Amino acid sequence: MTAVMGQDRKRALFAKLGARFGERFSLGQALREQHANTLTWLKREPPDAVLFAESEAEIAEAVKLCAEARVPVIPFGTGTSLEGHVNAPFGGVSLDLSRMNRILAVHEADLDCTVEPGVTRKALNDDLRGIGLFFPVDPGADASLGGMAATRASGTNAVRYGTMREAVLGLTAVLADGSVIKTGGRARKSSAGYDLTRLMVGSEGTLGIITSLTLKLYGIPETIISAVCPFASIAGACNATIAALQMGLPLARIELLDEVQMRACNAYSRLSLRETPTLFVEFHGTRASAREQVDAFGAIARAEGGGEFAYAERQEERSKLWQARHDAYWAARGLKPGAEVLSTDVCVPISALAECVTATRQDIDRLGLLAPIVGHVGDGNFHVLPLIDPSDPAERRKVQAFLDRLVARALAAGGTCTGEHGIGQGKINYLTAEHGPGVSAMIAIKKALDPLNILNPGKIFALP
Amino acid sequence: MTAVMGQDRKRALFAKLGARFGERFSLGQALREQHANTLTWLKREPPDAVLFAESEAEIAEAVKLCAEARVPVIPFGTGTSLEGHVNAPFGGVSLDLSRMNRILAVHEADLDCTVEPGVTRKALNDDLRGIGLFFPVDPGADASLGGMAATRASGTNAVRYGTMREAVLGLTAVLADGSVIKTGGRARKSSAGYDLTRLMVGSEGTLGIITSLTLKLYGIPETIISAVCPFASIAGACNATIAALQMGLPLARIELLDEVQMRACNAYSRLSLRETPTLFVEFHGTRASAREQVDAFGAIARAEGGGEFAYAERQEERSKLWQARHDAYWAARGLKPGAEVLSTDVCVPISALAECVTATRQDIDRLGLLAPIVGHVGDGNFHVLPLIDPSDPAERRKVQAFLDRLVARALAAGGTCTGEHGIGQGKINYLTAEHGPGVSAMIAIKKALDPLNILNPGKIFALP
Numbered sequence: 001m002t003a004v005m006g007q008d009r010k011r012a013l014f015a016k017l018g019a020r021f022g023e024r025f026s027l028g029q030a031l032r033e034q035h036a037n038t039l040t041w042l043k044r045e046p047p048d049a050v051l052f053a054e055s056e057a058e059i060a061e062a063v064k065l066c067a068e069a070r071v072p073v074i075p076f077g078t079g080t081s082l083e084g085h086v087n088a089p090f091g092g093v094s095l096d097l098s099r100m101n102r103i104l105a106v107h108e109a110d111l112d113c114t115v116e117p118g119v120t121r122k123a124l125n126d127d128l129r130g131i132g133l134f135f136p137v138d139p140g141a142d143a144s145l146g147g148m149a150a151t152r153a154s155g156t157n158a159v160r161y162g163t164m165r166e167a168v169l170g171l172t173a174v175l176a177d178g179s180v181i182k183t184g185g186r187a188r189k190s191s192a193g194y195d196l197t198r199l200m201v202g203s204e205g206t207l208g209i210i211t212s213l214t215l216k217l218y219g220i221p222e223t224i225i226s227a228v229c230p231f232a233s234i235a236g237a238c239n240a241t242i243a244a245l246q247m248g249l250p251l252a253r254i255e256l257l258d259e260v261q262m263r264a265c266n267a268y269s270r271l272s273l274r275e276t277p278t279l280f281v282e283f284h285g286t287r288a289s290a291r292e293q294v295d296a297f298g299a300i301a302r303a304e305g306g307g308e309f310a311y312a313e314r315q316e317e318r319s320k321l322w323q324a325r326h327d328a329y330w331a332a333r334g335l336k337p338g339a340e341v342l343s344t345d346v347c348v349p350i351s352a353l354a355e356c357v358t359a360t361r362q363d364i365d366r367l368g369l370l371a372p373i374v375g376h377v378g379d380g381n382f383h384v385l386p387l388i389d390p391s392d393p394a395e396r397r398k399v400q401a402f403l404d405r406l407v408a409r410a411l412a413a414g415g416t417c418t419g420e421h422g423i424g425q426g427k428i429n430y431l432t433a434e435h436g437p438g439v440s441a442m443i444a445i446k447k448a449l450d451p452l453n454i455l456n457p458g459k460i461f462a463l464p
Numbered sequence: 465m466t467a468v469m470g471q472d473r474k475r476a477l478f479a480k481l482g483a484r485f486g487e488r489f490s491l492g493q494a495l496r497e498q499h500a501n502t503l504t505w506l507k508r509e510p511p512d513a514v515l516f517a518e519s520e521a522e523i524a525e526a527v528k529l530c531a532e533a534r535v536p537v538i539p540f541g542t543g544t545s546l547e548g549h550v551n552a553p554f555g556g557v558s559l560d561l562s563r564m565n566r567i568l569a570v571h572e573a574d575l576d577c578t579v580e581p582g583v584t585r586k587a588l589n590d591d592l593r594g595i596g597l598f599f600p601v602d603p604g605a606d607a608s609l610g611g612m613a614a615t616r617a618s619g620t621n622a623v624r625y626g627t628m629r630e631a632v633l634g635l636t637a638v639l640a641d642g643s644v645i646k647t648g649g650r651a652r653k654s655s656a657g658y659d660l661t662r663l664m665v666g667s668e669g670t671l672g673i674i675t676s677l678t679l680k681l682y683g684i685p686e687t688i689i690s691a692v693c694p695f696a697s698i699a700g701a702c703n704a705t706i707a708a709l710q711m712g713l714p715l716a717r718i719e720l721l722d723e724v725q726m727r728a729c730n731a732y733s734r735l736s737l738r739e740t741p742t743l744f745v746e747f748h749g750t751r752a753s754a755r756e757q758v759d760a761f762g763a764i765a766r767a768e769g770g771g772e773f774a775y776a777e778r779q780e781e782r783s784k785l786w787q788a789r790h791d792a793y794w795a796a797r798g799l800k801p802g803a804e805v806l807s808t809d810v811c812v813p814i815s816a817l818a819e820c821v822t823a824t825r826q827d828i829d830r831l832g833l834l835a836p837i838v839g840h841v842g843d844g845n846f847h848v849l850p851l852i853d854p855s856d857p858a859e860r861r862k863v864q865a866f867l868d869r870l871v872a873r874a875l876a877a878g879g880t881c882t883g884e885h886g887i888g889q890g891k892i893n894y895l896t897a898e899h900g901p902g903v904s905a906m907i908a909i910k911k912a913l914d915p916l917n918i919l920n921p922g923k924i925f926a927l928p
Contacts, residue, residue, distance in 0.1 A: 109706050109815035152655040163653050165662070166630065181902040187811040188843045189627050190880035191616040191666055193887055193895050193924055194906045198629070198662030202655055219712045242573050248683045248749075250714070285712075286760075289753045296750075347651040351573035379652045416654035423657055431657050438645040441913060442658045448912035449905060460657055 006070070010091075013069035014049055017062065017093070024052040035094040038079040038086055039141070041342040041388075042425055047074055047088035052096045056172065056180060056211040059095065063209065063454075064178035066093055072457050075205040077118065077147030080139075082343050083424025085151060085204055089458040095209065097146055103127055104212060111217045112169055112186055117146020117210045124215075133217045136161035139420065140329065146210045151422040152202030159245075159378030160252045160284065163420065167216050168201050173208035176450035186214055199445075204422055205456035207449050221284035224252075225294050226318035227311035229281070229301045230274040234258065234361070237277045238354035240297075240304040241377045245350065247300075249293050253282040254378040255325055258361060261332065261372035265324035268331035273324060274307060279377070280325040332372045332385045339370075339387035344403060344426075346410035347381040347419025356409055357382055363405060367398055381419035407433065423460045431461065470534070474555075477533035478513055481526065481557070488516040499558040502543040502550055503605070505806040505852075506890055511538055511552035516560045520636065520644060520675040523559065527673065527918075528642035530557055536921050539669040541611030542584065544603075546807050547888025549615060549668055553922040559673065561610055567591055568676060575681045576633055576650055581610020581674045588679075597681045600625035603884065604793065610674045615886040616666030623709075623842030624716045624748065627884065631680050632665050637672035640914035650678055663909070668886055669920035671913050685748035688716075689758050690782035691775035693745070693765045694738040698722065698825070701741045702818035704761075704768040705841045709814065711764075713757050717746040718842040719789055722825060725796065725836035729788035732795030737788060738771060743841070744789040796836045796849045803834075803851035808867060808890075810874035811845040811883025820873055821846055827869060831862055845883035871897065887924045895925065 017025045026032075027049050036046040048071075053059045066073045072092025079086055088094065100116035103124065107113065108131055115124060122142045124135050137148060139155035147153075149171065154163035161167070170184025183196035200208055231237040237256050244251055257265065262275045279301070283293040290313075298309045312318050319326070333341050348356050357373060364371045364384070375382030384406065386399045407417045407430045417423075417430035432439050443461055446453075453463055481489045490496075491513050500510040512535075517523045530537045536556025543550055552558065564580035567588065571577065572595055579588060586606045588599050601612060603619035611617075613635065618627035625631070634648025647660035664672055695701040701720050708715055721729065726739045743765070747757040754777075762773045776782050783790070797805050812820050821837060828835045828848070839846030848870065850863045871881045871894045881887075881894035896903050907925055910917075917927055 107813065107815060109710070110813040111709065112813070152653075152659070154653055154655075158653060162630075165653070165659065166626075175905065179901050179904070181905055182900070183902055185875075185880055185898070186813040186878035187845075187874075187880040187883060188814070189616075189618055189622060189629070189811055189845065189883050191618075191882050191884050191886045192880045192891070192898055193666070193903065194671075194909060195616070195629065195659075195662045195666050196899075196902055196905060198659045199909075202657070202659050207658075219710055221712060245575065246573070246683055248685060285753075286756060288756055289749075292750060292752050347653055349571065349574040349576070349650040350652070351571060381651075381653065410651075411649075414650035416649055416651040416656045418655050419651060419653050420655050422655045427656070434649070434656055435660075436646070437643050438647055438660055439657065440643070441639065441645055441660060444912040445658060445663075445909055448908040 009069040010048065010071055013065060013071055016065055017049070017051060021051055026050050035076055035079065035096065036087055038081060040082055040084045041340055042084035042087065045087035045089050047094035048091045050094045050096055052099050054099050056174065059174045059209055059211055060178045060180060062093070062095060063174050063176065067176060067178065067452055067454050070452060070454065072454050073209070074456050075150065075209050077144030078120065078142065080141035080143045081147060081151055081424065082421045083426035085422060085424040085459060087425060089425070097144065107186070108133065110186060112214055113217055114212055114214045115145055116212055118144050120144050121148065128217065132220050134220050135215055135217055137164055137167050145213055145215065149201050149210055149213055150203065150205050152420070154420040156253045156255060156376055158376060159254060160250055161218065164201055165198060168197055169214040169216060170197050171200055171210050171214065172212045173200055173210050175208045176452065176455050181208070184214070202422070204424065204459050206446060206460055207455065223285060223287040223290040223313065224318065225283045225290045225311055225313050226321050227281045227294060227297065227309060228278060228321050229309045230276050230278045230307040232276060232305050234277045234357045235354040236305040237279050238377060240279065240301050240306060242350055243300045243304065244297055245378060247296065249296055251281060251378055252284040255280040256375040256377040257324065257328060258357065258373040261328060261374055262324065264331040264335045264372050265327060268334040269323050269327045271324055280322055328374050335372070336370055336387040340390045342386045342388060342399060343383060344406065345381060345383045345419050345421050346406055346415055346417060347379060348410050348413040348415030350380040352413035352415065353377060353380050356413055359409060360384060360406055363402060367402060369399065369402065379419065380415065425459060428460065428462055473533040474512065474535055477529055477535050480529055481515060485515060490514050499540055499543065499560065500551055502545060504546055504548045505804055506548035506551065509551040509553050511558035512555045514558045514560055516563050518563050520638065523638045523673055523675055524642045524644060526557070526559060527638050527640065531640060531642065531916055531918050534916060534918065536918050537673070538920050539614065539673045541582065541608030542606065544605035544607045545611060545615055545888065546885045547890035549886060549888040549923060551889060553889070561608065571650070572597065574650060576678055577681055578676055578678045579609055580676055582608050584608050585612065592681065596684050598684050599679055599681055601628055601631050609677055609679065613665050613674055613677055614667065614669050616884070618884040620717045620719060620840060622840060623718060624714055625682065628665055629662060632661055633678040633680060634661055635664055635674050635678065636676045637664055637674050639672045640916065640919050648678065666886070668888065668923050670910060670923055671919065687749060687751040687754040687777065688782065689747045689754045689775055689777050690785050691745045691758060691761065691773060692742060692785050693773045694740050694742045694771040696740060696769050698741045698821045699818040700769040701743050702841060704743065704765050704770060706814055707764045707768065708761055709842060711760065713760055715745060715842055716748040719744040720839040720841040720846070721788065721792060722821065722837040725792060725838050726788065728795040728799045728836050729791060732798040733787050733791045735788055744786055792838050799836070800834055800851040804854045806850045806852060806863060807847060808870070809845060809847045809883050809885050810870055810879060810881060811843060812874050812877040812879030814844040816877035816879065817841060817844050820877055823873060824848060824870055827866060831866060833863065833866065843883065844879065889923060892924065892926055
């Protein structure tokens, strides 16, 4: 197909979509730019058009029309993804799912619910609070649940409750040919055929567009206790984490803030915490079991050289104790006003975490970069947030070389190039480094399910 | 290819395999029959030959040779699968992996290990006991871990520790073209590309042959308490289970034996338990938390009309208390000596369990069949074991119609046609009933990764 033919087809498609969807289909520049204006550090690549879908049938219809015209479809939730997932490098239609925000069913006895993809995690939890249930996966941002599934998101309490990999019982999705599949039901487990649920979770919109999700829920714990403990070194904090996991303590959250992040937090939130590596821990359980966990963890922390161990049970005291953690992202940004923030992540076996974080900190310091480190250490997952001067291309190159070494270090330790941010556009080369021949298998699957490469092209791998 | 050409190619292949692998390649009838002599109730279909592989490189070599000759390869672990997974409906080579039984690495600090596929779960746990760790997935049979991954096995303590879906961190596999992929590392989570680990888990040998697995391990709990509680009805037992899960009790196992199974157990194990629906429960934790769980569960059981609630902490008393559960399978067989036992399973949302089990029991009784019911009720998963007179074809037809209704009942409740046994040959039609257009997506993936259809053909779906 020549470029001219392509433009003609595109024009014809847009005319059709405009006629069909009215003002829910837009070519307006502001809206297009808004749909590429995300938290990513990568170059913004706006789509040609934006369509607000309101039902599965509409999605199927739009995908069929786009497929006929060979025009890409890029699903869009809240735009909080970090690796360029919603960019449109080959143009196309950004399919905005934010209006599909209905909670379709909540089954209290089964501890599950079914939602449309545009429901955000906070909206779901607001709805569930009244019946004493909650959805645990918490990536920080108030992302849409469809987007969280598509990027296999996780966050602070994955150590206890798992990631979107574990949270999704089943889903429905529109495939590249406009057909609709239902990948699982409401059973807690199934051995019926290939695990299409897990294949769609983390496929970043490249295999299908999620139109509904059935999610596992949990009872809000009787007691929540938050704690904070400073350590003399990264190693001490990591060793305390390992010891707690080995003895089977069901930690709900265990977060590490390194000394640079602690300094940022003190400045931003006007605190006077010790500026050393610090663990922020949360315990869920009955009152007795939560307190038992606190005592056990306190003993472990002492044995690993932890400093003053503070904990709190009442909501407002817990918020105060964890304020540094809650404000961490904005505190990091505050370290260098006007800087661009590159939020990256890797994940390693926990035994390698201390060495990996320490070497990363040394690398940062050697380069003279400013980059706090925050880790979901129970999973061996940590984030580095280099603050880059946008007017300094040399600094950006320096950071790129730093990222290469960060990933190489994680892979050498048996880890992964991303624990929870996904590949998107930013980590395509790292995926190949990590999976080698596995990438060929992924591409074979992509080609089998989306032979025209219209679903979110240019993400996860570069197709020839 | 004509049948004659096919036979010629097969003969040439077998000559090559014989030359290459010596006495580890066999055409002997006894060995071939042994490799189809499994626990399945389906007709035995022995392979043409058996090859004992001893390394990943050998598997790759054998698969390449078989692919060239268009001859099927059927991976074989211990032969304990139930739906005809190791049958050879199109002939071919049974690839016996039982000699690949080395534990390659155990990482205590990371709570993981890497094993060859022929290691059985009991062998692994024997090895781990000394360092205080264990591998939790327990399907009853001492199956190979490769086979357990391939069929997405689970069992009694999936309610607490998950199934093979959650247990496998990563694996290596030989694909149909002889290439080797590594699907994951040792990180606890990853969002790097498609989840090939979960795609291989449960693919029943149709997408690749697993050559090693990295598995999550757990610390052996400080305290284990076993308990038994009879109920007046299935509904009472199920409601107690729901209440316990809703309050977040971390039950390690919760098993339901119905009145027919209890009668079988009394007869087989010379016990005098009440012949009513009975829950067998196990609690793991610190001493304090395990006892707290027992108390909480005892209160729930009383509220739901449970009878005498007995529990024990010492190993030998626990074994005695749970003897009926441990002997359940053989007790069921003992109900009708000489009968063929068809072990089937479905899984439903737990709120539908009481109704589904009760309706199933009524169906069994109406048909005049003998069929105990045993359930992993925390997951909504239950087994029915019809005992069939092999000389009575009418009874077999009756059972087939019963199975159709059982699956229809499970699907109508939002459940699945199999919670843990897999599709194999026995449930191909039910997969279509459950997944509809999803089966087309599965077949597209199968064709993309195994275009010649040589990996365990005739399982999961019937390819045209």
